[in-house]
Amino acid sequence: MRSSEESIIRQERANRVCRQRKLENIDRRNRELAQKERAQKKLKYKSKLPEEDSEMDVDVQPGGWVIRIDREFYTVLSDNKKLKCILSPKLPPCVIGDLVHFRLIPTLSDCDGQIVSILPRRNKFSRGSSGNEHVEQVLGANLDTIVIFMSCKSPETNWGMINRMLVTAGRESISPLIVINKIDLLTDAEKEAMRSALKKYEKQGYEALLVSVASEAGIEELEARLCGKVSILVGMSGTGKSSLLNLLLGESIVKTGPVSDATNKGRHTTTSSLMHRLRGGGFIIDTPGIRTFSLWDMSSGSQAHRGPHRGQLTGVSSQGSVSFAV
Ligand SMILES: Nc1nc2c(ncn2[C@@H]2O[C@H](COP(=O)(O)OP(=O)(O)OP(=O)(O)O)[C@@H](O)[C@H]2O)c(=O)[nH]1
Numbered sequence: 001m002r003s004s005e006e007s008i009i010r011q012e013r014a015n016r017v018c019r020q021r022k023l024e025n026i027d028r029r030n031r032e033l034a035q036k037e038r039a040q041k042k043l044k045y046k047s048k049l050p051e052e053d054s055e056m057d058v059d060v061q062p063g064g065w066v067i068r069i070d071r072e073f074y075t076v077l078s079d080n081k082k083l084k085c086i087l088s089p090k091l092p093p094c095v096i097g098d099l100v101h102f103r104l105i106p107t108l109s110d111c112d113g114q115i116v117s118i119l120p121r122r123n124k125f126s127r128g129s130s131g132n133e134h135v136e137q138v139l140g141a142n143l144d145t146i147v148i149f150m151s152c153k154s155p156e157t158n159w160g161m162i163n164r165m166l167v168t169a170g171r172e173s174i175s176p177l178i179v180i181n182k183i184d185l186l187t188d189a190e191k192e193a194m195r196s197a198l199k200k201y202e203k204q205g206y207e208a209l210l211v212s213v214a215s216e217a218g219i220e221e222l223e224a225r226l227c228g229k230v231s232i233l234v235g236m237s238g239t240g241k242s243s244l245l246n247l248l249l250g251e252s253i254v255k256t257g258p259v260s261d262a263t264n265k266g267r268h269t270t271t272s273s274l275m276h277r278l279r280g281g282g283f284i285i286d287t288p289g290i291r292t293f294s295l296w297d298m299s300s301g302s303q304a305h306r307g308p309h310r311g312q313l314t315g316v317s318s319q320g321s322v323s324f325a326v
């Protein structure tokens with residue numbers, strides 16, 4: 001194994017320990033807060049919201065994990081409970097995967113509380129927004145794996161998007177996993193051609209899998225790679241991200257939709273990102289399909305890839321072909 005890879009793995013392990021400690025601290029604080037709440041239950045709540053400045057110190061606020069975002073509401077997983085929160089107007093928007101502190105506000109009628117701080121992110125997966133690529137859109141934070149989820153047909157594999165996502169994952173030192181779905185639609189010869197296309201990536205140290213959610217080919221191996229990790233599923237609409245999720249969860253929880261016959265493209269069935277707990281351990285985020293993935297932060301300093309695949313990938317948008325620096 002290359003030494004740069006070893007150091008990335010070491011770093012990832014250290015990150016995971018660090019995150020585990022943060023979660024343990026959050027659990028401890030939550031228990032302390034629950035004790036306080038029990039003691040306060042006998043007192044009547046004030047009808048007005050407390051001023052934010054008069055809150056308890058942030059260290060004793062309960063903490064949790066942002067697992068869903070619906071417009072102005074954030075679902076925070078805390079102590080195995082899902083709480084609906086609004087965001088303090090003093091904060092920038094949260095993203096899925098953010099670790100946050102919040103305060104419970106029993107006087108609010110349509111939600112449980114308010115997020116009052118966001119912990120520093122250990123990494124983030126961003127793109128240039130589809131409307132304006134000079135504006136950053138963070139798709140997820142505090143991640144172990146980016147699952148670049150494409151289909152081989154219906155819709156066709158977008159190699160340029162795969163390459164740009166690999167570059168982005170490398171910059172943030174997040175492990176990428178290329179998954180090509182719907183291999184049940186390929187002839188044997190087409191499967192072979194796809195395998196050899198992926199070999200180019202594997203030779204450079206990237207992991208790649210061919211799967212079929214429909215026939216469940218390759219799904220066991222994919223599930224094993226996701227086990228115990230925080231992963232995000234990203235790719236074009238219609239590639240089968242939500243179908244995979246339903247298969248992994250063992251029930252049809254997430255809405256899926258057919259690919260358009262006219263355009264061979266997905267219909268953007270999933271409209272908001274949502275994090276799910278995997279049966280074998282770990283979490284996975286289903287995201288809405290994306291039309292474009294433009295690299296975020298093209299400044300010269302960020303051109304040097306910081307990830308395990310430093311400087312190797314050079315071709316970023318050619319259809320069906322990739323190029324690597326020797
Ligand atoms: N043939 C075949 N079809 C599949 C497979 N996986 C998913 N599909 C179909 O592909 C279509 C799109 O699936 P979805 O799971 O909704 O795709 P998605 O990536 O979540 O799409 P968005 O939510 O729009 O991003 C559905 O009709 C699925 O039944 C597969 O392995 N083989």
Ligand SMILES: [Mg+2]
Nearest residue numbers: 241242269270
């Ligand atoms: Mg979907």
